Amino acid sequence: MSDLERRAQAGDEAAFESLYHEHAGRVFALCLRLSGDRTRAAELTQDVFVRCWEQLKSFRGESAFGTWLYRLTVNVVWTANRGDRRREARVLPVERPETVERPRDTATVGLSLDLEQAIASLPEGAREVFVLFDIEGYRHEDIARMTGIAVGTSKAQLFRARRLLREKLER
Amino acid sequence: MNEREREIDLPPELRAAVDGLPRTIEPPESLWPGIRDRIRLGKREGGRGKRSRWWIPLAAAAVLVVALAWWRLTPHSADAWEVRRVAGTPRVNDAALGAVGSLRVGEWLVTDDSSRALLAVGDIGEVDVKPGTRLRLVQARATDHRLALDRGAIFAHVDAPPRLFFVETPAGTAVDLGCAYALEVDSLGNGVLRVTGGYVEFDWSGRRSIVPLGAIAETRRGQGPGTPYVHDAPESLRQSLAAFDFSDGGDAAARTAVGAARAEDALSLWHLLQRVTPQLRPLVYDRLAQLVPPPESVTRSATLRLDAETLQRYWERIRRIAWRREILRDLRDLNPGTGLTK
Numbered sequence: 001m002s003d004l005e006r007r008a009q010a011g012d013e014a015a016f017e018s019l020y021h022e023h024a025g026r027v028f029a030l031c032l033r034l035s036g037d038r039t040r041a042a043e044l045t046q047d048v049f050v051r052c053w054e055q056l057k058s059f060r061g062e063s064a065f066g067t068w069l070y071r072l073t074v075n076v077v078w079t080a081n082r083g084d085r086r087r088e089a090r091v092l093p094v095e096r097p098e099t100v101e102r103p104r105d106t107a108t109v110g111l112s113l114d115l116e117q118a119i120a121s122l123p124e125g126a127r128e129v130f131v132l133f134d135i136e137g138y139r140h141e142d143i144a145r146m147t148g149i150a151v152g153t154s155k156a157q158l159f160r161a162r163r164l165l166r167e168k169l170e171r
Numbered sequence: 172m173n174e175r176e177r178e179i180d181l182p183p184e185l186r187a188a189v190d191g192l193p194r195t196i197e198p199p200e201s202l203w204p205g206i207r208d209r210i211r212l213g214k215r216e217g218g219r220g221k222r223s224r225w226w227i228p229l230a231a232a233a234v235l236v237v238a239l240a241w242w243r244l245t246p247h248s249a250d251a252w253e254v255r256r257v258a259g260t261p262r263v264n265d266a267a268l269g270a271v272g273s274l275r276v277g278e279w280l281v282t283d284d285s286s287r288a289l290l291a292v293g294d295i296g297e298v299d300v301k302p303g304t305r306l307r308l309v310q311a312r313a314t315d316h317r318l319a320l321d322r323g324a325i326f327a328h329v330d331a332p333p334r335l336f337f338v339e340t341p342a343g344t345a346v347d348l349g350c351a352y353a354l355e356v357d358s359l360g361n362g363v364l365r366v367t368g369g370y371v372e373f374d375w376s377g378r379r380s381i382v383p384l385g386a387i388a389e390t391r392r393g394q395g396p397g398t399p400y401v402h403d404a405p406e407s408l409r410q411s412l413a414a415f416d417f418s419d420g421g422d423a424a425a426r427t428a429v430g431a432a433r434a435e436d437a438l439s440l441w442h443l444l445q446r447v448t449p450q451l452r453p454l455v456y457d458r459l460a461q462l463v464p465p466p467e468s469v470t471r472s473a474t475l476r477l478d479a480e481t482l483q484r485y486w487e488r489i490r491r492i493a494w495r496r497e498i499l500r501d502l503r504d505l506n507p508g509t510g511l512t513k
Contacts, residue, residue: 013207013210013211016210017203017207020203020206021203024197024198024202024203025195025196025197025198026194026195027198028195028196028197028198028202029193029194029195029196032196041198042198042199042202045198045202046202046205046206046209049202049206050206050209050210053206053210054210115185115188115189115192116192134181134189135189135192162180162181165181165185166181166182166185169185
């Protein structure tokens, strides 16, 4: 564990701010790609670092701080997205359940590249697995452990995401 | 990698593009102050509190005993809702709100230009009270959760059966039908309602607008809700509806609105049908029926009589198409007249 991490763990706010500046870009990128929305990503990034501060005591240094933080990020975003989805499922009359998992409005995601926009427009579950597997390099078993979905679900979502992405980019 | 994964793997050029995506994206510069404020707030509320936890089960048991006693001794419908400070210094009546407080029936919650608060709607939802807002808790019963929004802006989301949450404004009352929405009221008492989930009904003196996901309704003090329109409605339609609803535009404005409406604007025509003069009603109906054919059980004559059941059946078709259009946006190319995939 680095000196900075140890000081932050002891409650040193300045040290924690340094950790924030060191990792904010990666956390924000992950939040942005998992949520598909820049405003939402900013909120989630704040939530991640507040949660990180609260849980820093439990960080034992068994893995790199970044690894621990990014797993925490996935957990925070996943939990938030599930909450949003449950709310939507309650407030929208669902004729076909899969349609609740709607794509984001690409005009609002704040991403400039075509590929980023195509990823952001994927349905939520497919996008999440694609980001974790294909961009972040997690294995299906890791994704299943972090998010609570089945390995088979993760594979199915990846299949769906890749197919949709190919279709979008081939148009 | 198994056969299935190989089959769906990305083409090499796409794989290269994915691998080349930046791993970091700079967040807005303003994130750290918000984080700092929240962790300082957490410190004041007890810090990270990880020192010793032996007392937690005892404390929990004590809290349970007190809560049970309170539950037995007080009416079950609490007369106060929890309110949390998000930014600045919101005030409850004249007192500055701490990190967490309560808003009792009859009390005002006021945010200035730099303050914001989160108000729990009993246990069925939450209201984000934006800066520059003044609202009062009117009723806090299990069957009637009611706020009065005097001015400012709120975002409400409620996870409960319809008609349990109401927001009174100078221009009428927003009735939750299971939804999420933003509601703004200016200093004159005029406002705008934007629905982001489910449906909201807005009532004033017998005038009613049903505003579904993706739609907007403007409101005016003394005139109630305007004709709702979808968020991407043509400007000409919006202007003619505003003229009809709020500026004595009369039949001329209604005719312009009818001419400007697309199939996607059936929501507006359905409302307009019930607001125009009987002489103009056939024109509105015929245009609506041309754009979105009614169900078989809906007849022209019954609709022109404003038969309630007939209107409701037509509405069911219109709202279902509108909902599919919104929920399948960018995913399916829908025929706006039928809601079916082209």
